[in-house]
Amino acid sequence: MFREKIKVLDCTIRDGGLMNNHDFDPRFVREVYKALSEAGIDYMEIGYKNSKRLFNPKEFGKWKFCEDQDIKKVIEGIDSRTKISVMVDVDRVDIDDILPKQNSPVDMIRVAAYVKDVDKAIFLANHFADKGYETAVNIMAISRALDNELSECLQQLEKECKAGIINIVDSFGSLYQETTEFLIKKAKSILKTKEVGMHAHNNQQLAFANTIEAIIHEANYVDTTIFGLGRAAGNCPTELMLGFLKNPKYDIRPILDVISKEFIPLQKKIEWGYFIPYAITGILDEHPRAAIALRESDKKENYREFYESLVGEVGE
Amino acid sequence: MFREKIKVLDCTIRDGGLMNNHDFDPRFVREVYKALSEAGIDYMEIGYKNSKRLFNPKEFGKWKFCEDQDIKKVIEGIDSRTKISVMVDVDRVDIDDILPKQNSPVDMIRVAAYVKDVDKAIFLANHFADKGYETAVNIMAISRALDNELSECLQQLEKECKAGIINIVDSFGSLYQETTEFLIKKAKSILKTKEVGMHAHNNQQLAFANTIEAIIHEANYVDTTIFGLGRAAGNCPTELMLGFLKNPKYDIRPILDVISKEFIPLQKKIEWGYFIPYAITGILDEHPRAAIALRESDKKENYREFYESLVGEVGE
Numbered sequence: 001m002f003r004e005k006i007k008v009l010d011c012t013i014r015d016g017g018l019m020n021n022h023d024f025d026p027r028f029v030r031e032v033y034k035a036l037s038e039a040g041i042d043y044m045e046i047g048y049k050n051s052k053r054l055f056n057p058k059e060f061g062k063w064k065f066c067e068d069q070d071i072k073k074v075i076e077g078i079d080s081r082t083k084i085s086v087m088v089d090v091d092r093v094d095i096d097d098i099l100p101k102q103n104s105p106v107d108m109i110r111v112a113a114y115v116k117d118v119d120k121a122i123f124l125a126n127h128f129a130d131k132g133y134e135t136a137v138n139i140m141a142i143s144r145a146l147d148n149e150l151s152e153c154l155q156q157l158e159k160e161c162k163a164g165i166i167n168i169v170d171s172f173g174s175l176y177q178e179t180t181e182f183l184i185k186k187a188k189s190i191l192k193t194k195e196v197g198m199h200a201h202n203n204q205q206l207a208f209a210n211t212i213e214a215i216i217h218e219a220n221y222v223d224t225t226i227f228g229l230g231r232a233a234g235n236c237p238t239e240l241m242l243g244f245l246k247n248p249k250y251d252i253r254p255i256l257d258v259i260s261k262e263f264i265p266l267q268k269k270i271e272w273g274y275f276i277p278y279a280i281t282g283i284l285d286e287h288p289r290a291a292i293a294l295r296e297s298d299k300k301e302n303y304r305e306f307y308e309s310l311v312g313e314v315g316e
Numbered sequence: 317m318f319r320e321k322i323k324v325l326d327c328t329i330r331d332g333g334l335m336n337n338h339d340f341d342p343r344f345v346r347e348v349y350k351a352l353s354e355a356g357i358d359y360m361e362i363g364y365k366n367s368k369r370l371f372n373p374k375e376f377g378k379w380k381f382c383e384d385q386d387i388k389k390v391i392e393g394i395d396s397r398t399k400i401s402v403m404v405d406v407d408r409v410d411i412d413d414i415l416p417k418q419n420s421p422v423d424m425i426r427v428a429a430y431v432k433d434v435d436k437a438i439f440l441a442n443h444f445a446d447k448g449y450e451t452a453v454n455i456m457a458i459s460r461a462l463d464n465e466l467s468e469c470l471q472q473l474e475k476e477c478k479a480g481i482i483n484i485v486d487s488f489g490s491l492y493q494e495t496t497e498f499l500i501k502k503a504k505s506i507l508k509t510k511e512v513g514m515h516a517h518n519n520q521q522l523a524f525a526n527t528i529e530a531i532i533h534e535a536n537y538v539d540t541t542i543f544g545l546g547r548a549a550g551n552c553p554t555e556l557m558l559g560f561l562k563n564p565k566y567d568i569r570p571i572l573d574v575i576s577k578e579f580i581p582l583q584k585k586i587e588w589g590y591f592i593p594y595a596i597t598g599i600l601d602e603h604p605r606a607a608i609a610l611r612e613s614d615k616k617e618n619y620r621e622f623y624e625s626l627v628g629e630v631g632e
Contacts, residue, residue, distance in 0.1 A: 176560065177493065177528060202521070204556050209525030212493060227592075239592065240520050243599035244492065252599075256619040259592055264617050274590070276543075276555065276575055283559035283568075301580050303572035 002246040005220040009197070010036050010238050011045035013063055014087055015223075015230035019270050022047055023061025028262060030074045032226065035258035037080035039242065040249040043108060045085040045223075046071060051094040071105045083107035087138070088128075090120040101132030108134040110167070115145045118153045122161045129162035136165035136221075138199060142183060143174045143285050150183075154190040165195045165221050170210060173203025173233055173282040180210040184217040197221030200236050202228055203282025205274060207236040212244060226255060227263040229270075232288035233278035271295060276303045284310050318562040321536040325513070326352050326554050327361035329379055330403055331539075331546035335586050338363055339377025344578060346390045348542065351574035353396035355558065356565045359424060361401040361539075362387060367410040387421045399423035403454070404444075406436045417448030424450040426483070431461045434469045438477045445478035452481035452537075454515060458499060459490045459601050466499075470506040481511045481537050486526060489519025489549055489594070490601035496526040500533040513537025516552050518544055519598025521590060523552040528560060542571060543579040545586075548604035549594035587611060592619045600626050 013029055029046065036044045047063030055064060062070045066086045075084065085108040098109070109128040113121035118137075125135045137157060139145070145153070157166055168183050175183075180198070187196045198214035200207035200223070211222050224241045228234035239259065242252040277291035280303065294306050329345055345362065352360045363379030371380060378386045382402045391400065401424040414425070425444040429437035434453075441451045453473060455461070461469070473482055484499050491499070496514070503512045514530035516523035516539070527538050540557045544550035555575065558568040593607035596619065610622050 177525060178532065204559070205518070205521050205524050205553070208521050209493060216494065228590075237521070237595075240595060240599070243520070243595070253620050253623060256592065256596075256623055260617045260619050274544075276572065279553075279556060279559070280572075283556070301576045303576050304569050307569060307572055 002248075003215075003220070004247065005195075006215065006245060006247065007042040007221050008238070008241060008245070008250070009043040009045060009085060009221060009223050010041045010225060011085075011087075011199075011223050011235070012225040012229050012238070014045040014047050015225055015235055016270070016272070017047055017061065017063045018231040019229075019272055021060045022064035024063055026062070026070070026074055028266075029063070030078070031258055031262050033075055033080070033082070034078055035226070035254040037078055037082045038254035039238075039251050041082050041238070043083045043085045045087060045110070046074070047086060048092075049086045049088045049097060049109070050092050051097065053094065054092055066106075068099065068104050068106070075105060083134075085110055087112055088124060089113075090117045090124065093124065095124070095127055098128060098131060106133065108136065110136040110138055111163070112138045112140055112169070114140050115149050115153045118156055122156065125161050125163040135163040136167055136197070137161060137163045138167040138169050140169045141171045142168050143170060143172055143179070150186070151190065154187060158191050158193065163194070165197050166191055167197035167199050167221065167223065168214070168219075169199040170201055172285050172287060173201035173207065173278070174285040175200070175210055176206065177209060177213045180213040181217055184214045184219050188218050195220045197223065199223040201230070201233055201282070202235060202274065203233040203278045203288065207234070208240045211236045211241065227259045229263065229266070229272055232272065232292055233274060233282065234272045277306055280307050280310065286310060318564075319531075319536070320563065321511075322531065322561060322563070323358040323537050324554070324557060324561070324566070325359040325361060325401060325537060325539050326357045326541060327401075327515075327539050327551070328541040328545050328554070330361040330363050331541055331551055332586070332588070333363055333377065333379045334547040335545075335588055337376045338380035340379055342378070342386070342390055344582075345379070346394070347574055347578050349391055349396070349398070350394055351542070351570040353394055353398045354570035355554075355567050357398050357554070359399045359401045361403060361426070362390070363402060364408075365402045365404045365413060365425070366408050367413065369410065370408055382422075384415065384420050384422070391421060399450075401426055403428055404440060405429075406433045406440065409440065411440070411443055414444060414447060422449065424452065426452040426454055427479070428454045428456055428485070430456050431465050431469045434472055438472065441477050441479040451479040452483055452513065453477060453479045454483040454485050456485045457487045458484050459486060459488055459495070466502070467506065470503055474507050474509065479510070481513050482507055483513035483515050483537065483539065484530070484535075485515040486517055488601050488603060489517030489523065489598040491516070491526055492522065493525060493529045496529040497533055500530045500535050504534050511536045513539065515539040517546070517549055517598070518551060518590065519549040519594045519604065523550070524556045524560075527552045527557065543575045545579065545582070545588055548588065548608055549590060549598065550588045593622055596623050596626065602626060
């Protein structure tokens with residue numbers, strides 16, 4: 001009943017870090033790693049590799065930089081087959097910070113880029129591949145990509161990039177299933193030698209559905225987060241994905257435990273999930289930053305005014 | 317871009333009533349009716365027509381009985397093209413309580429029934445159709461229906477029932493898109509002279525997705541609720557559906573307003589939405605009653621034990 005090729009990459013700490021300046025306590029990160037390991041999850045994405053010359057370490061938590069020594073402290077002594085992934089953003093990483101694979105606890109490096117930055121993404125992915133890492137490119141804001149530019153981007157990735165996986169990223173949570181189907185089929189038709197993955201946001205409660213849709217159309221890599229933790233509306237919940245996939249190597253129970261023990265208390269400190277301003281930015285195919293700002297203001301439940309402020313900005 | 321035939325039935329008060337013994341303040345119900353009317357929603361389902369000889373009116377709110385006089389008080393003086401729907405359950409309604417259509421504020425009566433009760437459902441729907449009402453049959457717990465029995469049920473509805481609409485009800489929130497597609501296609505293939513509708517539950521965050529899936533496969537009636545209010549995990553959110561449908565007759569803004577003003581405060585009194593015990597019953601295709609009981613107990617965050625209690629009950 002299951003498709004063995006499907007791999008789950010849990011990016012709870014990486015995407016969730018966008019809601020708390022990547023400032024998760026190492027104890028919490030270790031509990032997440034333990035739960036993912038026991039659950040049989042294939043990859044854990046633990047944060048970003050950002051340059052400390054571009055971002056002040058005093059203003060951010062450890063997981064914006066993911067020093068190898070910090071990763072080692074989190075994972076040491078835990079029996080696990082879960083690989084470690086980190087993300088890098090174009091123009092924010094210092095490639096000299098990245099040691100050769102054999103000297104690092106990191107297994108995979110994913111390069112996040114907009115369509116327009118595909119050349120930079122290819123350079124980075126190839127550089128990290130040459131250092132021995134598994135690599136992936138995540139194409140962000142896919143809902144804003146023009147079809148001809150996306151075609152060229154995918155063709156270039158197929159021809160010039162050593163990354164084994166290309167992920168479609170619905171940054172704004174604006175895709176419906178039919179567009180997800182269109183995009184995954186398109187990616188599969190061009191990326192003959194690579195795997196395709198899906199990273200969905202939950203603004204319209206469609207992250208899980210769009211990830212299933214991607215699986216139906218042969219995506220084999222899926223991004224999930226525990227209890228949906230992630231930027232704004234969050235992501236496709238790991239626990240729901242494990243309920244859907246029938247691969248006997250996965251066990252939902254450690255995920256249920258860590259939600260009870262760690263994520264229910266966390267809800268008192270960080271807000272994520274289905275809130276109307278995030279639904280509005282999803283419906284309107286907008287970045288959630290205005291909605292996140294609204295939720296931090298005293299107008300946080302003033303939905304109509306927020307909606308009007310976004311749809312009012314029209315003009316030829 | 318839009319399909320004119322699609323009608324939205326908002327059942328906020330009816331399905332939400334399952335979480336508070338149908339005890340909504342008439343002022344609240346009137347605000348909901350006003351918002352739905354301004355938003356251009358086609359139907360509002362306001363509650364159940366239950367027999368007062370079977371249920372003690374002192375133990376339940378007005379919307380378990382939906383006396384015509386109570387409905388009239390809620391809707392009078394409001395300019396509206398939104399029709400009023402009520403639901404009846406097999407074996408719980410006294411048909412003599414239902415006046416002829418011309419003497420009632422009700423436009424539509426929907427009969428909720430399991431596959432096994434199709435004969436009773438047909439009797440009731442035909443009786444109400446003869447009294448002048450629009451009628452529908454909602455086939456509950458569709459995820460538990462055996463295929464041959466469902467076929468027979470649908471064939472009988474097509475041949476013997478005067479109801480114009482047959483709704484597929486995912487009572488447990490356990491359907492994925494592929495099964496939704498299968499069921500809607502099956503219903504459409506047998507119900508040649510009727511419309512097909514979808515009523516989804518959100519246990520696995522798939523209520524909106526499965527309703528879109530039903531629309532893709534030619535369902536023209538969709539059930540929604542404001543802010544997803546409904547039993548346990550709730551339903552397909554009205555606001556998301558209006559963002560999806562492109563019919564210019566709908567306006568999302570009155571829905572955003574009523575969420576701000578009425579539903580955010582309501583969240584302090586009633587719990588609904590995505591909670592792990594509801595996700596678990598959805599994944600396991602179980603009625604949510606055990607999960608609802610858990611949420612009312614002091615073990616409400618003890619997810620693993622709850623999961624084990626459900627999967628432990630196996631045996632040939």
